[in-house]
Amino acid sequence: MNLTLDGVMQAPGRADEDRRGSFQHGGWAVPYAAMSSVAGDSLSNTGPFLFGRRTYEDFYAYWPNQTDNPYTAVLNNTPKYVASTTLKEPLAWGNSTLLKGDVPEALTGLKAQPGKDFLVMGSGELVQTLMQHHLVDLYVLLIHPLVLGSGRRIFPDGGVYAALRLVDARTTPTGVVIATYQPGEPAAG
DSSP: EEEETBBOOSSSTTSSOOOOGOOTTTTTTGOOHHHHHHHHHHHHHOOOOEEEHHHHHHHHHGGOTTTTTTHHHHHHSSEEEESSSSSOOSOOOOEEEEEEEEEHHHEEEHSSSOOOOOOEEEEEHHHHHHHHHTTOOOEEEEEESOOOOOOOOSSSSTTOOOOOOEEEEETTTSSSEEEEEEEEEOOOO
């Protein structure tokens, strides 16, 4: 998950990616080029993707058309599960399945099956739902040395409480901190 020091996750990749709330800082992560090294590691070792509707539609509008990018084939060929109350099957992007009914219940069933871990990219509202139901096993946060002052945040005010335990931290040459956390127990006191 790409985010700024003030927790903004909105529109890291492109200026026109997500203008909700008159957001004017789209594409803020591009100058830091941290995603390519982490994405290669994550994409080659991951199982299915899990998307919220908005992120799924944004990825589908962009990635299948990137014929000169090595990640396109991975994204096209990897199974994708989509949480949405408005989309209908069949979904347009190949290897995509709409989660039916209660998303936490559906995901719990999918996680019980053998296979690799799910990867969530973007999908802030979905992440909050997953956190609420204790369905996040690992947080990989790409924290950019940037404060935007506005935008949608991964951990919004009034969001779900989570005590986390740092399991790995790296810094890229551009100053992005890649922090990996597991859910932990709240501190006593």
